[in-house]
Amino acid sequence: MRQLLRGSRLLRSIRFLPYLIPYAAWTTLKPVRRNRVLFLSDSHDGFVGNMLFLRDAMLREDSNAEIIGVFKSSLSSRRSLRDVLRLPYLIATSAVIVLDDFYPLIYRFRIRDGARLVQIWHAAGAFKQVGHSRAGLPGGPTPGSEIHRNYTDAVVSSAGIVDDYAEAFGIPAERVHAWGMPRSDAFFEEQTIKAARASVRARLGIGASERFVLYAPTFRGNGQRSAVTAPEADWESIARTLGDGWRLGVRQHPFVTSGPLPAGVVDAAAEPDMNELLMAADVLVTDYSSSIFEYALLRRPVVFFVPDLDDYEAARSFYRPFDDYAIGPVVRSADDLAAAIRTAEVDETRLSTFLEEFCGSLDGRSSERIAGELLAVRVAKATA
Numbered sequence: 001m002r003q004l005l006r007g008s009r010l011l012r013s014i015r016f017l018p019y020l021i022p023y024a025a026w027t028t029l030k031p032v033r034r035n036r037v038l039f040l041s042d043s044h045d046g047f048v049g050n051m052l053f054l055r056d057a058m059l060r061e062d063s064n065a066e067i068i069g070v071f072k073s074s075l076s077s078r079r080s081l082r083d084v085l086r087l088p089y090l091i092a093t094s095a096v097i098v099l100d101d102f103y104p105l106i107y108r109f110r111i112r113d114g115a116r117l118v119q120i121w122h123a124a125g126a127f128k129q130v131g132h133s134r135a136g137l138p139g140g141p142t143p144g145s146e147i148h149r150n151y152t153d154a155v156v157s158s159a160g161i162v163d164d165y166a167e168a169f170g171i172p173a174e175r176v177h178a179w180g181m182p183r184s185d186a187f188f189e190e191q192t193i194k195a196a197r198a199s200v201r202a203r204l205g206i207g208a209s210e211r212f213v214l215y216a217p218t219f220r221g222n223g224q225r226s227a228v229t230a231p232e233a234d235w236e237s238i239a240r241t242l243g244d245g246w247r248l249g250v251r252q253h254p255f256v257t258s259g260p261l262p263a264g265v266v267d268a269a270a271e272p273d274m275n276e277l278l279m280a281a282d283v284l285v286t287d288y289s290s291s292i293f294e295y296a297l298l299r300r301p302v303v304f305f306v307p308d309l310d311d312y313e314a315a316r317s318f319y320r321p322f323d324d325y326a327i328g329p330v331v332r333s334a335d336d337l338a339a340a341i342r343t344a345e346v347d348e349t350r351l352s353t354f355l356e357e358f359c360g361s362l363d364g365r366s367s368e369r370i371a372g373e374l375l376a377v378r379v380a381k382a383t384a
Contacts, residue, residue, distance in 0.1 A: 180366025
C-alpha cells in the first residue's frame with residue numbers, strides 16, 4: 001500500500017482528504033492569527049532539539065506569541081483523533097508553521113497568503129543526500145513528487161550549503177536562509193558544556209580523568225520506516241585494547257533498536273540528549289552522521305568508521321566527496337579502530353575550513369536570529 005501511495009498523486013490526495021476538506025473550509029471561515037506559531041513533527045514527542053531552542057527564543061522575543069505543538073513519536077505511530085480534528089484548523093490559522101523533518105501531511109496543503117511554512121531541519125551541514133537530491137536513488141522521491149516544495153522558508157547552518165538544500169527541497173535558493181541552527185547555540189556556552197559534560201559522565205559512571213569515546217553512527221536504509229543498524233564491531237575487544245584510562249560508549253541512531261551491549265561497554269543510548277552526549281565525549285567515532293558538524297564546534301578529535309563506505313555512497317550518496325567531510329582518520333576495518341582512536345588529533349587548519357563551509361552561520365545566536373526573522377515577518381504582514 002505504501003508503494004502505491006508513493007506512486008500515485010491521486011491516492012495521496014484521497015488519503016489526506018479528511019484534512020484537506022476541513023482545511024479548505026477553515027481558510028474561508030477564519031483569518032490567519034498573527035500571534036499563532038505552530039510546531040509540527042512526526043519524528044518526536046514534545047519540544048526537543050531545534051524546536052525547543054526556537055520556541056524558547058520566540059517567547060523571549062514576544063511573550064504574547066501563542067505557541068502550539070502537535071507531535072507524534074514516529075511516522076508509523078497513529079495520530080490521535082483530537083489531532084486529526086484540530087490540525088486543519090491550526091494549519092489554516094497559524095501565521096508561522098515550523099517543521100524540523102519530513103512531514104508527509106503538510107505537502108498537500110496550499111499555504112495561505114501571509115503565512116509561512118518553515119523547515120528548520122534537524123541536522124546541521126550537508127552530508128548524506130536527502131529529499132529531491134535523491135531522485136533516481138533507492139527510496140528517493142517519485143517523479144513529480146510534491147514533498148518539501150511548499151516551504152516558504154528553509155533554514156540552514158551555512159551560506160555554503162544553500163544550493164544543496166534548495167535542491168533537496170525543490171525550492172528556489174532565495175527561500176533558503178543561512179540563519180543557523182537553534183540547538184547549536186549550546187555549543188558556544190562554556191558553562192553549559194562543562195555542566196553537561198559533568199552530569200552525563202556522572203550518570204554513565206565515567207570518571208573525570210577517563211577519556212570517553214562515543215560511537216554514534218547514523219542508520220542504514222532509506223528512512224525512518226526502513227532503518228537498520230550500522231555495521232557492528234567487537235566493542236568489548238576494542239575497549240579492552242584501549243585499556244585503562246579509556247571508556248567506550250555506543251549509541252545507535254534513534255530510528256533503530258539494537259541488542260544488549262557487552263560488559264565494559266557503556267550504553268550511551270541511555271542519554272536522550274545528543275547535544276549533551278557529544279559534550280561529554282573526548283573522541284567521537286561515527287560514519288555519515290551529521291553529528292560531526294556539531295561535534296566539530298568543540299574542536300575535538302573525530303574518527304570515521306566506514307567499513308561499508310562504497311556501498312553506502314552508491315545507495316545514498318553525499319553532497320560532497322567523502323574526503324571533504326573526513327576531518328579525522330578514516331577506518332575501514334574494525335581491527336584498526338583502537339589505534340586510530342588512541343592517536344586521533346585535530347587538524348586545526350582542516351577543521352577551520354570545514355567549519356567555514358558547513359557551519360559558517362553557527363555563532364551562538366542562531367535561535368535569537370531565527371526567532372527574530374520569523375516574528376518580524378509575522379509582524380510585517382500584520383501591519384501591511
